[in-house]
Amino acid sequence: ARTGTSEIIYGAGKTKEQIAGIVTSMLEACQRRVLVTRLDGEKAAGVSELLAAGGIAMEYDPVARLGMVGDAKEPDGLGTVLVVCAGTSDLPVAEEAARTLEYLGNRVDRAYDVGVAGIHRLLACERRIRDARVIVAVAGMEGALASVVAGLASCPVIAVPTSVGYGASLGGVAALLAMLNSCANGVSVVNIDNGFGAAYQASLINHMK
Amino acid sequence: ARTGTSEIIYGAGKTKEQIAGIVTSMLEACQRRVLVTRLDGEKAAGVSELLAAGGIAMEYDPVARLGMVGDAKEPDGLGTVLVVCAGTSDLPVAEEAARTLEYLGNRVDRAYDVGVAGIHRLLACERRIRDARVIVAVAGMEGALASVVAGLASCPVIAVPTSVGYGASLGGVAALLAMLNSCANGVSVVNIDNGFGAAYQASLINHMK
Amino acid sequence: ARTGTSEIIYGAGKTKEQIAGIVTSMLEACQRRVLVTRLDGEKAAGVSELLAAGGIAMEYDPVARLGMVGDAKEPDGLGTVLVVCAGTSDLPVAEEAARTLEYLGNRVDRAYDVGVAGIHRLLACERRIRDARVIVAVAGMEGALASVVAGLASCPVIAVPTSVGYGASLGGVAALLAMLNSCANGVSVVNIDNGFGAAYQASLINHMK
Amino acid sequence: ARTGTSEIIYGAGKTKEQIAGIVTSMLEACQRRVLVTRLDGEKAAGVSELLAAGGIAMEYDPVARLGMVGDAKEPDGLGTVLVVCAGTSDLPVAEEAARTLEYLGNRVDRAYDVGVAGIHRLLACERRIRDARVIVAVAGMEGALASVVAGLASCPVIAVPTSVGYGASLGGVAALLAMLNSCANGVSVVNIDNGFGAAYQASLINHMK
Amino acid sequence: ARTGTSEIIYGAGKTKEQIAGIVTSMLEACQRRVLVTRLDGEKAAGVSELLAAGGIAMEYDPVARLGMVGDAKEPDGLGTVLVVCAGTSDLPVAEEAARTLEYLGNRVDRAYDVGVAGIHRLLACERRIRDARVIVAVAGMEGALASVVAGLASCPVIAVPTSVGYGASLGGVAALLAMLNSCANGVSVVNIDNGFGAAYQASLINHMK
Amino acid sequence: ARTGTSEIIYGAGKTKEQIAGIVTSMLEACQRRVLVTRLDGEKAAGVSELLAAGGIAMEYDPVARLGMVGDAKEPDGLGTVLVVCAGTSDLPVAEEAARTLEYLGNRVDRAYDVGVAGIHRLLACERRIRDARVIVAVAGMEGALASVVAGLASCPVIAVPTSVGYGASLGGVAALLAMLNSCANGVSVVNIDNGFGAAYQASLINHMK
Amino acid sequence: ARTGTSEIIYGAGKTKEQIAGIVTSMLEACQRRVLVTRLDGEKAAGVSELLAAGGIAMEYDPVARLGMVGDAKEPDGLGTVLVVCAGTSDLPVAEEAARTLEYLGNRVDRAYDVGVAGIHRLLACERRIRDARVIVAVAGMEGALASVVAGLASCPVIAVPTSVGYGASLGGVAALLAMLNSCANGVSVVNIDNGFGAAYQASLINHMK
C-alpha cells in the first residue's frame, strides 16, 4: 500500500519472483525501505537470492517471518509502544508486531510470557503498562490478557488473538470472541494472528501530532 | 434425580401442576427437602398456591429463580465453597449456584462484581481464594475470570459461563469457549448459565471424606 | 467503570432501582457527570422518576438510548472525531457513538447514510475524512464502509459492525467478519452494536498529549 | 454437463484416466471443444500425456488451473463481460472466470488488483464498469468489492467470494457472507472460489437474444 | 436507491414517519412510482394514513408485505420471468419477488407449490421453464428446487433461500448452503428471504438490450 | 461389534497390527467372515501381509476402502436394496455402502451418477426406485438427490451426505443439513461419508421377517 | 403429501383458513382421514370452528399439537413400534411420534422418562426393546439415549433430537450432532423435534410385506 516512505508487501499468496519484482520497483521509485510480511524460511531464501543478484540486501527474521530491505527508520513515535503476549507459543505473532513497529519508527517495549494464569508476573509490569502510549496485547487460548491489561492501562489497547491452542480454541476464534467481548473499556481487535495490522494501527496512534 | 435426602426438580419445561405433583409425592416418600430450579416469578406463584392447598410452604428466591421446600440442610461440607462472579448482571446465575450450595449443606463465601477489568478488587480477595476448598467462577462477556482465579487458587475451579453480553458473546458461547481454553490448570466447565450444575459438582467435591 | 471524572454505567441487565442507586452514589462521590448506556424508553422513564425524587435531572436520547446526568464536558479533544455510518437503520449505534464522544469531551463530525452502494456520496466527504483525527465507521449488512473509509483516511479507523440486516447477516456476524478481514490498514474492530466502546477508544486516542 | 457445443468436465475428484476417457468420448461424439476445470499441474501433465497418445492436444493454464481441448469459440456474446478482482492473490479464481468466459465465446475485459482499500484505482475503471454488459466481481478478505462495483454499475454483478485470507476469513465464508448481504442492488453470489460457475452464469446473460 | 424512474425504499428499520417523508420527497422529485418493501400490516396502515393526508394513495399487498405508490410500469421486459416456489409457506417471499418484478415492468409467470418431493408437478411446468428468459427459484427446507429447475432450464436461475423450516434449517442457512452448492450450472444466489433482491437482478437481466 | 455371524471392524484409528490381531481372534472365535472398513491402500497391504503369514486371505476393494475376509454371505435379504448416488466423485461412499450390503447378504441394485441436475437420467430409474425394498441415497454438494428419490419412492430412504464439494459445502455439512430438512417423507440420515452405517441400517430393514 | 388413504398437512406456516380448506377438499376427494401437524392451541380452535361449520369434527391433542379428522386406522403394522424418550420435557415430540404412528395404523409401546442418567430405568425395558420391530428414540440435552438403545436393540432405531435444553444445547443441534455420531450401528436420524418424520419412517418399515 502507498503509505509514504515505508512500503509494505503482503508476502503470503505471492511467488518469490513477484515479491522480488515489487521490492525492486519500489526501491527504483525512491522508497527508502520495504517490509515483506508472512515469509516462510524457504520463500525468504528465494527472495534474498533474487534481490542479491540485483545488489539488494534483505534481512530476514525467522520468528516474525518478516523480510526487511533498506535502513530501519529512526524512532520518531511520540511515546513507547508496549507489546505484551501470554505464552512462548505466541512469540511469532508478538514479534511480527514488535519488528513491524520498529520498522515504522516506534520505540518498542516487550513484556512476553505474562499470561493471566501467572497474574503476578503481569502485575510486575504495571508501571510499564501505565507508561505506554499504546499497548498491543497478543494472546491465544482464552484471550483473557487483553481485558486484564486494558483494566490496568489508561491508553488504547489493540488486541491480537492468536491461533495458539487446540480443540475448542477453533483456530483462534475462541480468543477472538473473548477479545471482542472484553469487559474492559479501551480495547479494539484485529484479525487472528495479525500482528502486522495491530502494529500498523498502534503506530498510527503513536505518530499523531 | 434420586440423590439421597435432597431432591432436585428441573422446573423449566414443566407445568406448575406437574411440579407441585412431583414435590408432593417426593415429600410423601419421606424426602426432607426439595429444590426446584428455573422457576420464573409467575410459575413460582402458581406452584406456591397449589402446595399451600396441601399445607406445604415453598420459599422462592426471585434472583436465583429457585423454589425451596423443607428445612435447609445443616452445613456438613468439609470446607468453604467460594462463589465469585464478574459483574452484577451475572447475579442470577451466581445466586443459583450459591443458594443450591447452601441447600446441599455447604458453607458459602460470596465475592461478587470482581471482573478482571478491575483486577485490584479481585486481588483483594486473594486470601479468600487461597482458603476456599472449591471455587465456582461465574462470568459472561469474555469469561476471563476463571483463568485469573485458577491462577491464584490451588483448589479446583468449576467455571460457569453466563449468557450476559450481546452481539459476539453469541448467547454465552464466547465465555464458554474461553473457559474451555483456560491457560490455567485446575479448571473444568459446565453448561452456559448452569449455576445449579456447578454447585452440584462443587458440593460433591466439598463432601468427599 | 472508574475512569476519572466521567462515569459510565452499562444499563442493560440492571433494574431501574440499581441504576438510580449507582448514579446517586457516584454523584455523592463528587462525580461531575454520569452516562448510562442501553436504556430503553420505559426503563429511562423509571430511572428519571427515581432520580427526580432525589433532585437529580437526567437527559434521555431515545435514538442513542443514552441517559446523561450532569453538565456536558467542554470539548478538550485534540482534533475532531468523524462518525460515518452506512444507512439510516444504523443511526441508533452511530448516535450512541457520537453522543458518547461528545459526553467524553470530543468535537464530533457526523457523515451519515454514506453506504458504499452510493460511493459518490462517500467521496464527497473525502476532505472531512482526511481532516479527522480518528474515525468511527458504523455499518451493518456487508460492513464494507470501514475498508473504503480506511483506504481514504490516514488516521486510525475504529469499526463498529451493527446487527442491521436479515438472513445471512447473522445478527451482525457478517459485518463483524468483514471488518476483521479489512484489506485496508489502520482498522481495528469492536463488538457488534458497540457504539459506546468505539467512542471510548476513539476518545482515548483523541486525548493523547 | 450436456450444454450444447461446449462441454465442461469438473476435474477435481476424478483420476487422470477418467478425465482423459471422458474427453476422448466427448470428441468422438462430435463435441468441438472440451474444458476441464480444477486441474493441478501434476494431474494436467498426466491428462496431456494420455490425450497426446490419442493424437489430442490440450492447452493448460496453470494460474486458472484449466485444461482446454479444441479450438476457442469465436466471441458471439452480445457485449463485454468485465472481470474485476481485489488483490493479486485472487488471480487464480479471476483467471478461471476470465478464461472460461473466453472459452464460452465472450469478449472479456480484465480490471485486476482494484481492491476497495485503493478506491481511486477502482474509480479509474468507472467507464469500463458502465460499459460492461455483465460484471464478475472476485474478492477474498472482506469481499467489499462487489458492493462498490454494483453501486457504480447498472448491469448485473455476479459476485465470487475467494478463500484468500487467513484467521477470521474462515476459508472465504467471511467474503461469502458479505457478498450475500450486499447493500447494493443487482448482486447475486456463487460458491467460494467458483470462478467457473460465475463465468457460466455471466455467459448465459451475455448470450440472451 | 437512485435507479431511474422506479424508486425503492427498504421499509424495515425505518419509522412510518421516515417512510412517508421519503415517499413524499421522491414524488416531489418527479419520481413516477415508489415501492416500499418489508412493510408489516400495522406500519403499512400508518404510512397510508400519513400519505393520504398529503393526497397520496398507497396500495398494500399483505402477503408480499409491499407498499406501492404511483401507477404500475407498463411491462417493457424482453421476455417472461418465471417465479417458482416449493411450498405454500414460501408464498410471502415468492410474491415479494413476483410483485416487485411487475412493479419494475416485467411480465411474470407463477408456478407455485412445485417442491421436488412432488417432481411430476414440477415436470408439468417443463415448457414454461424452457420459455422463461430468467427464473427466480424460491425454496426453504432443503432448497433443492433451484438445482432441479436449473437442470431443466437453459436460462439463468436466481435462487432465493427462505427461512421456512425448523430445527436444522437454521433459519434458512441450510437452504442457502444447498443453493450455493448447486450441482447445476447457471445458478446464482441472493440472501435468505430476499425476494426483492432476486427480482431486481432478474429484472436487470430481462431488460438488457 | 458382536452382530452375529458377520463381524465388522472400524479400520480408521487402528494400526495394521491391531486390525490383523482382531481379525485372527474373530476367526478363531468361529466367525465365518470379517469386514474391515476405512482401510487406505497402504494399511490394507500391511494387514494382508500379516494375515497371509497366518494363512488368512483378505480381499481389498480400493474404491470402497473395504477389507473382506471369509466367504461372502448368500443373499438372504427379503428384497433388493437400491444404492443411488449423484456424481462420480461420490463413488467411494456409494461403493462402501453397496459392498457392505452385499457382505451382509443383500441383493444390491446400483444407479450411479443420477444427480438432480440431469433429472431425466434419474426419472429413467423410476421403476427400479418403485421396486426397491430400501434405498440408500448418496450425494454431496447440495444433497438434493434424497428428496427427489424419496418423492418418487414408497419405501424408506436412508440418506448419506458426502464431503464431495468445496467452499460452502463445508466438508459435507451443507449436504447433511439439506438431507435433514428434506421436504419429502420417509427419509432418515446418517453421518457424512458413512456408507457403512447406511448399509447396516438398510440391511436391518431388508432382513425384517 | 399424497400418500394413499392417510393424508398429512404440515400446519405451521399456514393460516386456519388454508388448513380448513385443504382438509375439506381432501375429504371431498374421498380421503378417509386427515392428520394436521404443528397446530398450537389457538389455531386448532380456529380450524375446529371452521370445520364444524361444514359438519366435520376434528380431535385435537394439545401435547402432540396434532389435529385428527376421520376415524383412526385399524392397526395393520407387522409388529410393535416402541417410542422411548429421555425426560418429561421431551413429551411433546414423543407424543407427536406416538400419535402419528397410531394414526398410520401401528401398535405403539411407550417407554418415557428413561434418560441415560438413570440407566437402570432403561435396562428395565430391555425385553420391550428386543421385542420391538422398530424403535423411535427421542432425546434432547446430550442425545445419548439413541446410542444406548441401539446398542441393546437388534432392530432399526430412528433417532429424534429435541430442542429441550438451554445454552450449549444450541436449540437441539448438540443432540442432533450426538445422534449423527452414534457409536452404535442401526441408527439413522431425522430433523430436530421431527416426531412426525420419525413416525412416518418407522411406519414405512413396520408395514413392509
Added chain:
Amino acid sequence: ARTGTSEIIYGAGKTKEQIAGIVTSMLEACQRRVLVTRLDGEKAAGVSELLAAGGIAMEYDPVARLGMVGDAKEPDGLGTVLVVCAGTSDLPVAEEAARTLEYLGNRVDRAYDVGVAGIHRLLACERRIRDARVIVAVAGMEGALASVVAGLASCPVIAVPTSVGYGASLGGVAALLAMLNSCANGVSVVNIDNGFGAAYQASLINHMK
C-alpha cells in the same frame, strides 16, 4: 507452571531445544521431576538426545505422547482415580490422563473400550465406578459415556471429549457439546483431547485433605 514439586511443560509449539533447556533449568532449580506433554515421536527423540548429553534420562510414552524426567511420585492420593474410555481410538487421550495422574501421585484404575453401544461391558464395571474417588471419562463420536457413567457414580466425573470421529463429529465439537449438556449431575468438562487438564483437576480433587 509452578505447581510445587512436579513441573509440567506444554510441549506443543516449542522446539526440542527450548524444551530441553526448560527441563534442565527446572532440575537445576531442584525440581525432582518434570512432565512434558504433547511430544510426538520425532521431537521426543530430539529432546532425549539433548538431555542425554547433559546426563539426564527421559522416559517417553508414544501412546500418551508424554516425556517423563525424574522418579515417579509415590501415590499419595486419598483414593483411586478411574479412567474410562469409549473405544480403542480414544487411547492416546485416555493414556495422557492416566500417565499424568500417576505422575502426579495418584493410584489409577483403567476401564477401556466400554462405549455405551456395549452397555453390558460398562455395567460390568459398576462396582469400580462406585469405588472411585474421582472419574475421568474420555469419549469421542457422540460423547455419551460421561452421562451414563455419571448416572452410575456418586463421585465427580471430569469429562474429556476427543477428536475421534469423522464428518459431523466436527473434530470433537459434537462430543464436547454432548458432555456440556449432560442430563446427569456431577459432570464438568475440559477442552477436546485435554487428557492432561482432566488429570490435573482429578488429581487436585484426589489430594484434598
